[in-house]
Amino acid sequence: MEKDASFLFGGISFNRKKFARDFDRFKGKNIVDSAEKLQLIEKEDKTFDDSLEKVEFVENEISEMEDETSTSVSKKRKRKEKGTVSDSVEGFSVFKSSKLKKEAASEETDQSVNELIQGKKEYYQQLERDAIFRKMHNIHVSGSNIPSPLHNFAELRSRYKCRSYLLRNLAKLGFKEPTPIQRQTIPVLLSGRECFACAPTGSGKTFAFVFPILMKLKHTSKDGVRAVILSPTRELAAQTTRECKKLARKKFYIRLMTKQLAKSGDFSKLRCDVLISTPLRLKFAIQKRKLDLSRVEFLVLDESDKLFEPGMLEQVDFVVKACTNPSIIRSLFSATLPDIVEDRARTIMHDAVRIIIGRKNSASETIEQKLVYVGSEEGKLLALRQSFAESLNPPVLVFVQNKERAKELYDELKLEDIRPDVIHSDLSQIQRENAIDNFRAGKTWVLIATDVVARGMDFKGVNCVINYDFPDAAAAYIHRIGRSGRAGRSGQAITFYTEADIPFLRNIANVITSSGGEVPEWIMSLTKKKWRKHRPQRETISTQPDI
Ligand SMILES: Nc1ncnc2c1ncn2[C@@H]1O[C@H](COP(=O)(O)OP(=O)(O)OP(=O)(O)O)[C@@H](O)[C@H]1O
Numbered sequence: 001m002e003k004d005a006s007f008l009f010g011g012i013s014f015n016r017k018k019f020a021r022d023f024d025r026f027k028g029k030n031i032v033d034s035a036e037k038l039q040l041i042e043k044e045d046k047t048f049d050d051s052l053e054k055v056e057f058v059e060n061e062i063s064e065m066e067d068e069t070s071t072s073v074s075k076k077r078k079r080k081e082k083g084t085v086s087d088s089v090e091g092f093s094v095f096k097s098s099k100l101k102k103e104a105a106s107e108e109t110d111q112s113v114n115e116l117i118q119g120k121k122e123y124y125q126q127l128e129r130d131a132i133f134r135k136m137h138n139i140h141v142s143g144s145n146i147p148s149p150l151h152n153f154a155e156l157r158s159r160y161k162c163r164s165y166l167l168r169n170l171a172k173l174g175f176k177e178p179t180p181i182q183r184q185t186i187p188v189l190l191s192g193r194e195c196f197a198c199a200p201t202g203s204g205k206t207f208a209f210v211f212p213i214l215m216k217l218k219h220t221s222k223d224g225v226r227a228v229i230l231s232p233t234r235e236l237a238a239q240t241t242r243e244c245k246k247l248a249r250k251k252f253y254i255r256l257m258t259k260q261l262a263k264s265g266d267f268s269k270l271r272c273d274v275l276i277s278t279p280l281r282l283k284f285a286i287q288k289r290k291l292d293l294s295r296v297e298f299l300v301l302d303e304s305d306k307l308f309e310p311g312m313l314e315q316v317d318f319v320v321k322a323c324t325n326p327s328i329i330r331s332l333f334s335a336t337l338p339d340i341v342e343d344r345a346r347t348i349m350h351d352a353v354r355i356i357i358g359r360k361n362s363a364s365e366t367i368e369q370k371l372v373y374v375g376s377e378e379g380k381l382l383a384l385r386q387s388f389a390e391s392l393n394p395p396v397l398v399f400v401q402n403k404e405r406a407k408e409l410y411d412e413l414k415l416e417d418i419r420p421d422v423i424h425s426d427l428s429q430i431q432r433e434n435a436i437d438n439f440r441a442g443k444t445w446v447l448i449a450t451d452v453v454a455r456g457m458d459f460k461g462v463n464c465v466i467n468y469d470f471p472d473a474a475a476a477y478i479h480r481i482g483r484s485g486r487a488g489r490s491g492q493a494i495t496f497y498t499e500a501d502i503p504f505l506r507n508i509a510n511v512i513t514s515s516g517g518e519v520p521e522w523i524m525s526l527t528k529k530k531w532r533k534h535r536p537q538r539e540t541i542s543t544q545p546d547i
Pocket residue numbers: 174175176177178179182199200201202203204205206207334335455456457458460482486487
């Protein structure tokens with residue numbers, strides 16, 4: 001890499017050409033206030049990566065500069081020393097006093113040079129400490145002037161003056177340490193920066209955006225909606241509302257945009273600090289109920305890649321446009337963040353920081369992943385029954401391709417002794433909520449589901465996810481299996497595949513290997529398929545003979 005180039009991912013480098021002026025100044029000419037200089041340097045040092053080698057390079061630069069400076073200072077001293085000879089001439093007080101002044105100025109110069117070097121040294125030492133810490137926690141960042149990550153929750157008070165009630169509520173949740181995504185995203189959002197955040201499923205992204213919002217809003221206000229969180233499904237929106245309320249307790253008005261509220265709410269009178277909604281309902285409320293979002297200070301796009309898919313993108317766009325506050329802070333969160341989403345989002349974001357935990361678009365490493373060949377559709381039902389008979393370790397989530405298949409599989413299993421239930425988009429809101437609540441409460445053991453619960457849903461302790469139908473994309477796979485192995489717990493994921501799925505196996509195999517799993521050699525030698533959506537026509541799920 002060229003030494004003079006400024007680069008995003010390459011680490012720290014000190015650009016001698018660019019800082020020629022500073023070098024001159026270091027050599028003793030035209031010294032200005034050291035703080036001012038430090039600011040200049042900080043402003044110009046745009047990029048930093050956590051590469052320690054580069055930090056070493058900077059240290060060398062600093063010691064070179066120190067050498068240069070001390071040579072220049074010692075030259076000056078020599079000159080000064082020469083001057084002292086003439087000082088001893090009596091009766092020339094005019095010269096003497098001007099010499100004294102020069103001496104004092106020169107001492108000041110020495111002091112400011114030292115301060116400058118010290119300041120710069122401390123600045124780079126902090127960068128180095130941040131780099132080591134990020135490396136320890138697998139945090140990768142890019143962008144300019146990125147705030148130091150959080151070492152612990154106590155720093156929220158010492159660095160950001162977090163109010164006690166929030167820390168108390170946090171303590172009540174039993175969280176001892178911030179998760180890696182929280183360590184970096186919270187300081188970034190608190191310092192008013194926009195961000196893209198990509199971290200594995202179940203790694204605490206929700207609190208990573210909820211916490212800084214509540215901190216920055218400070219107190220409730222009558223001025224209308226101040227923060228909007230967009231979620232792709234109603235279930236996830238409801239869950240995020242609940243999580244948000246756990247932290248805010250009674251300090252803020254946290255609202256879920258229900259169908260009822262969107263249709264008949266009087267938004268001019270409604271107290272609401274944080275509003276959580278799906279894009280469609282929010283768009284409806286803006287258009288039909290004149291919901292004003294011009295004061296929104298924070299906009300979060302959770303599961304952002306899903307929100308950017310055709311079908312939702314237009315509604316999301318509408319909401320983004322309705323949030324007209326010029327100082328709004330926007331952030332994107334997901335476990336999968338394709339480049340195309342980042343590129344699109346960059347067009348609306350300002351100087352956003354990019355935060356990736358671990359490897360981008362990879363599954364959680366706490367999930368043991370298995371691929372199981374079942375031959376044909378018939379084979380799936382046999383394999384499922386066999387797996388339940390051998391060891392049913394509830395709660396188990398079973399994903400199928402669409403709602404028709406969810407109904408069919410439920411009909412097959414409903415009389416078996418496995419306490420099954422089903423969730424899909426044809427059910428009423430109440431039925432969907434009941435299905436989730438019963439599964440959470442352990443009343444049902446096996447929940448048959450479409451991708452409606454694949455994203456963001458936090459079912460604690462799901463032991464196993466079974467992909468009865470092969471997922472339609474690698475991202476869908478990552479999110480589905482991410483319903484288990486959350487918050488550091490272990491989990492299991494089994495994916496059935498048939499002949500029809502073999503051309504798409506390699507894509508899933510890549511996800512498995514990149515999260516530390518093993519895959520048979522022959523699968524790795526398959527060619528990688530350019531994968532849009534893999535939704536083959538599948539035979540009906542039934543063991544009943546056709547009449
Ligand atoms: N600092 C923390 N310490 C311990 N547990 C935490 C912490 N932060 C969040 N959690 C818990 O971790 C679980 C997963 O968090 P969350 O649902 O935010 O994950 P996520 O990263 O958004 O996952 P997904 O990508 O599936 O949406 C939750 O049960 C949450 O309460």
